[in-house]
Amino acid sequence: VIRPPRLAHRLLGARLAPDERDELIGDLDEQFARRAAAGARAARRWYWGQALALTWGFAVRRRDVVSTAHERTRGRLALENAALDWRQAARSLRRSPGFALVALLTIALGIGLSTSVFSVVNGILLQPLPVENAGRLVRLGEVEPQRGALFEGMINAGPAPRVRLRDVSAGVWQSTSETIAAFAPIRTGEVTVTTSAEPLRAVGAEVGPRFFDVFPIAPLLGRPLVPADDDPAASPVVVLTESFWSDRLGGRADVLDLQLGVDGVPMRVVGVIPDTLAFLEADVALLRPARFRYPSPGVTRNFIMSMDITARMKPGVTIDEVRAEGQRVLTTVASADPAFFDGTVPVPQAIVQPLQDDVVGPVRPALTLLFAGMVCVLIASGVNLASLLLARNTARQQDVAVRLALGASRWRIVRPLLFEQLILGGAGGLAGGLTAWWVVRLLPRFAPADLPRLAEVRFDAASLAFIAATALVTAVVVGILPAWQIPSRNVREFTASQADPAGRRGSGSAARSALVVCQVALAAVLLVGALLIGRSLWNLVRVDPGYRPDGVLTFQVATPDLVWRQTGRLDRFVAEVEARLRRHPGVVEVGHATAMPLHYGGNAGTLAIEGRPVDPDNRPRGQRLGVTRGYLPAIGMRLADGRWFGDADSPTSERVCLVNDVFAERFFPGESPIGHRLKVTARDFARIVGVVGSVRIGPLTRDAPPSVIQLATQQPEILGYVGTGAGFAVRASGEPEALISFVREQVRAVEPDWPVHNVERLDHRLGRTFAQPRFYALTLGLFAALAVSTAVLGLYGVLAYAVERRRVEFGIRRALGAGERRIVWLVTRRAAVLAAAGLGVGLGAAAAGARLLGAVLFGLQPLDPASYAGATALVALVVAAASWAPTRRALRIDPARALRVD
Amino acid sequence: MAPKPARESLGDLEHLVLLAVLRLGDGSYGVPILEEIAARTGRRVSRPAVYIALRRLQAKGLLASRLGEATPERGGRAKRYFTLTRLGHRQLHASREALLSMWANVAHRIQGRP
Numbered sequence A: 001v002i003r004p005p006r007l008a009h010r011l012l013g014a015r016l017a018p019d020e021r022d023e024l025i026g027d028l029d030e031q032f033a034r035r036a037a038a039g040a041r042a043a044r045r046w047y048w049g050q051a052l053a054l055t056w057g058f059a060v061r062r063r064d065v066v067s068t069a070h071e072r073t074r075g076r077l078a079l080e081n082a083a084l085d086w087r088q089a090a091r092s093l094r095r096s097p098g099f100a101l102v103a104l105l106t107i108a109l110g111i112g113l114s115t116s117v118f119s120v121v122n123g124i125l126l127q128p129l130p131v132e133n134a135g136r137l138v139r140l141g142e143v144e145p146q147r148g149a150l151f152e153g154m155i156n157a158g159p160a161p162r163v164r165l166r167d168v169s170a171g172v173w174q175s176t177s178e179t180i181a182a183f184a185p186i187r188t189g190e191v192t193v194t195t196s197a198e199p200l201r202a203v204g205a206e207v208g209p210r211f212f213d214v215f216p217i218a219p220l221l222g223r224p225l226v227p228a229d230d231d232p233a234a235s236p237v238v239v240l241t242e243s244f245w246s247d248r249l250g251g252r253a254d255v256l257d258l259q260l261g262v263d264g265v266p267m268r269v270v271g272v273i274p275d276t277l278a279f280l281e282a283d284v285a286l287l288r289p290a291r292f293r294y295p296s297p298g299v300t301r302n303f304i305m306s307m308d309i310t311a312r313m314k315p316g317v318t319i320d321e322v323r324a325e326g327q328r329v330l331t332t333v334a335s336a337d338p339a340f341f342d343g344t345v346p347v348p349q350a351i352v353q354p355l356q357d358d359v360v361g362p363v364r365p366a367l368t369l370l371f372a373g374m375v376c377v378l379i380a381s382g383v384n385l386a387s388l389l390l391a392r393n394t395a396r397q398q399d400v401a402v403r404l405a406l407g408a409s410r411w412r413i414v415r416p417l418l419f420e421q422l423i424l425g426g427a428g429g430l431a432g433g434l435t436a437w438w439v440v441r442l443l444p445r446f447a448p449a450d451l452p453r454l455a456e457v458r459f460d461a462a463s464l465a466f467i468a469a470t471a472l473v474t475a476v477v478v479g480i481l482p483a484w485q486i487p488s489r490n491v492r493e494f495t496a497s498q499a500d501p502a503g504r505r506g507s508g509s510a511a512r513s514a515l516v517v518c519q520v521a522l523a524a525v526l527l528v529g530a531l532l533i534g535r536s537l538w539n540l541v542r543v544d545p546g547y548r549p550d551g552v553l554t555f556q557v558a559t560p561d562l563v564w565r566q567t568g569r570l571d572r573f574v575a576e577v578e579a580r581l582r583r584h585p586g587v588v589e590v591g592h593a594t595a596m597p598l599h600y601g602g603n604a605g606t607l608a609i610e611g612r613p614v615d616p617d618n619r620p621r622g623q624r625l626g627v628t629r630g631y632l633p634a635i636g637m638r639l640a641d642g643r644w645f646g647d648a649d650s651p652t653s654e655r656v657c658l659v660n661d662v663f664a665e666r667f668f669p670g671e672s673p674i675g676h677r678l679k680v681t682a683r684d685f686a687r688i689v690g691v692v693g694s695v696r697i698g699p700l701t702r703d704a705p706p707s708v709i710q711l712a713t714q715q716p717e718i719l720g721y722v723g724t725g726a727g728f729a730v731r732a733s734g735e736p737e738a739l740i741s742f743v744r745e746q747v748r749a750v751e752p753d754w755p756v757h758n759v760e761r762l763d764h765r766l767g768r769t770f771a772q773p774r775f776y777a778l779t780l781g782l783f784a785a786l787a788v789s790t791a792v793l794g795l796y797g798v799l800a801y802a803v804e805r806r807r808v809e810f811g812i813r814r815a816l817g818a819g820e821r822r823i824v825w826l827v828t829r830r831a832a833v834l835a836a837a838g839l840g841v842g843l844g845a846a847a848a849g850a851r852l853l854g855a856v857l858f859g860l861q862p863l864d865p866a867s868y869a870g871a872t873a874l875v876a877l878v879v880a881a882a883s884w885a886p887t888r889r890a891l892r893i894d895p896a897r898a899l900r901v902d
Numbered sequence B: 001m002a003p004k005p006a007r008e009s010l011g012d013l014e015h016l017v018l019l020a021v022l023r024l025g026d027g028s029y030g031v032p033i034l035e036e037i038a039a040r041t042g043r044r045v046s047r048p049a050v051y052i053a054l055r056r057l058q059a060k061g062l063l064a065s066r067l068g069e070a071t072p073e074r075g076g077r078a079k080r081y082f083t084l085t086r087l088g089h090r091q092l093h094a095s096r097e098a099l100l101s102m103w104a105n106v107a108h109r110i111q112g113r114p
Helices: A006-015 A017-039 A040-065 A068-094 A097-125 A167-176 A240-248 A275-279 A319-335 A355-406 A410-446 A462-485 A491-498 A507-540 A570-580 A632-635 A661-667 A714-719 A736-750 A762-768 A769-807 A807-815 A820-853 A866-890 B012-027 B030-041 B048-060 B086-103
Strands: A137-143 A180-194 A199-209 A237-241 A259-262 A265-275 A284-289 A308-313 A348-356 A552-557 A587-593 A604-606 A621-627 A639-642 A656-660 A678-680 A685-692 A709-711 A727-732 A756-761 B061-068 B077-082
Touching: A006 A017, A006 A040, A017 A040, A017 A685, A017 B048, A017 B061, A017 B077, A040 A240, A040 B048, A068 A097, A068 A410, A097 A355, A097 A410, A097 A462, A097 A769, A137 A167, A137 A319, A137 A355, A167 A180, A167 A319, A167 B077, A180 A284, A199 A240, A237 A240, A240 A284, A240 A769, A240 B030, A240 B061, A259 A284, A265 A275, A308 B061, A319 A355, A348 A355, A348 B086, A355 A410, A355 A462, A355 A507, A355 A769, A355 A820, A410 A462, A410 A491, A491 A661, A507 A820, A552 A661, A552 A736, A570 A587, A570 A727, A570 A736, A587 A632, A621 B048, A632 A678, A656 A661, A661 A709, A685 A709, A727 A736, A736 A756, A769 A807, A769 A820, A769 A866, B012 B048, B012 B077, B012 B086, B030 B048, B030 B077, B048 B061, B077 B086
Parallel strands: A199 A284, A237 A265, A621 A709, A656 A685
Antiparallel strands: A137 A308, A137 A348, A180 A199, A180 A259, A180 A308, A237 A284, A259 A265, A552 A727, A552 A756, A587 A621, A587 A727, A604 A621, A639 A685, A656 A709, A678 A685, B061 B077
């Protein structure tokens, strides 16, 4: 039996009156049954048509038949009244275009800015990651307990300092897990892609066999990678991302089965996937099977961390269960290596956290802060609107009083005001929406590129809902205000108070003062926030990185895996490239280092100082850097003590090293380290010949670690430590960019197959690390400026109004001989009281909310006195600015004219 | 609501509906009425319009109705049967008289001229 469409059926049931439901639906169903026998689809379509006709046509027209004349009149009257109110509201807005414009701007700005911030916060923090069941994705890692950091010796070979699992732990966990449905190891790095055209440099990812079980992404073309592809015997295949395919390969149609060379290995393209994975690895161009072999526990002490590992939990498993399992795995792995984990070294601690936290965690504090600032701005614009309305209504009170006297109800008087608000809210919402849409569209141009999930920020349904909600709430909440203001006293009393020559404060004055306090408080909160962030940015910019980044070009050269095993090839390459570059007249100095500033990856380890017993609690550990002689002068490091590496430091002479000042202070407090010897390998010592300033290798906010710098020519195997941070630095006498093509040519001349990449001015690279703080500082600064300007306007409004009301009083006072100073005081006293109240509330609120800032600030405390003092001073300035004009007006009052009563 | 005296003339559709009820006799409820009009006039009738006409005719006192039995194909819903009232009969009769007298001796003039 074919049934009528259920939704249509339900619609009829809901819309038709109970007494006719049976008859109408029954008739329809009966006919449907007959039609359905002929063709179900056509019958359903027919049913829908009839049902819609019935619900609308019948329900509407029936009213004509049944409703009484009385009902008809009432309905028409209500409609006509509403139309009247609309017209009245629109007319009164037209009559005061100034008010309408300012109100509209206030709403549009408030809604536009807050919706932009909302869209950013929603897209980055709130929306789940764009993967099916993203809540079940977790990131796995391990750290040393207490320190919460990497063990000494652990080598995090990734481009970003993420928490990772050691390869040995990852291997054991994957083979024994009961809580995890699938693991998705991934590591990325730049690769050289060769097609028939010129070679390309792109970010390639190597992924584990079940990567696409963890991230089920439907391919646009072909297929994703499958576990069989991970078999070393299978023919090598690769999956491209949409952007690489369309932007770099021109979206060619024959992409499937295309043969690509990836770092020299021929691979067949089997699929193209959408750019969904951008949140995981930005700019990734291609994915290929990692074919990674995990080391067995106990065979070797393995501290290498090769992969970022994301896993999908089995349904019903909690994150705590995964964590417990991880801890069991780490204990097992540690017990297989009793020589290292001998009881004095703690077993690592398993880190399991939701993938979303891992991805957006770093920006959460800052974005939360922006959100809080946005809420302040929204409230401030609401308050501003409210005070505009109050001012306007005060002017209308005479009119209101008369209408009340004629018997109008309060509702009748408030209604057009509400309608006015709805018009303003609607138009403001529209303008604000356009602003937000525009800001979100332009976001990629001015937002820092390293903001995670930036590509997912959209102006979407949620943004629209937010606009609708804020516009409506603003209109209604703010629109209710005038209702309170309608005098409940009788008209005689009301008009009497209007004519009160003593100028007692009229109704609404208290409310307006309260609003001004509110405005000043919000401005103070935002000012404190902006000053704190601004000062933090200033601290960051002022940080001495330990080198002179201007005029320096850095670049990296991709070396094939395992090339360091070919004795002599790397150091010959480095020496040859340096020699060739020096021949250029624009090159002042050139050098190579195993880890360059602002490039992650480096090598930390323990060291022993000759002649000192090893203190297990304070083992000297530090970063080890291998450099060629030219490197230190090339990046412009400072020598604090001793000497540089010199010509005499040859491969055959005594091994020498430099330490940085952090190292010197920590391990040689109060004495000079020069002359001491450090144990740098199992057999070799190096003598400390100089102390250099600290170089911050990672982000500027992280203190420089104790470092030991060795000469690569004396210890060529140190070049084998090349992490992702290794590269050349060239100091130029002119513009560093002018050297780029020369650099590429010379490297190609030495090793034609090793691509040059990451060619960048060091100062530009440094500048990019300020992008996020600068963005936050600018946004908060903008918010603060807005809040301050509304506070100025609000304060000005209250003062100007007060002066106007007290004209007569001031006139009398002047006539009785009051001096200018007295009048100034009378006016500004009120401003000062209001501002002080607002400032008190605002600074208190800022101090209470400053904890939010702790994670964002660098080099100062959330209760930084200078910022609070600065905000106070700025508010004082605001008060002065706002009182200027009203005070002048008060001083110009002519007693003779003021006393003439109108 | 007391039936109003039917002084106003019948609308076109009302006329058709009344005739359909007359033709169908005991079996006249929504479905046959709709189908009878559709089949005989060959024109598409709007469902809501027919129901509204039925309501209006009832309000004018030309039709009476009672709830009837339910059948399975109606999903167990009752039919509403309509019958002509005396007033309805009289009205139909009057309108037929009026029409016939208007047609007298002119019908041949439009023969063969649709």
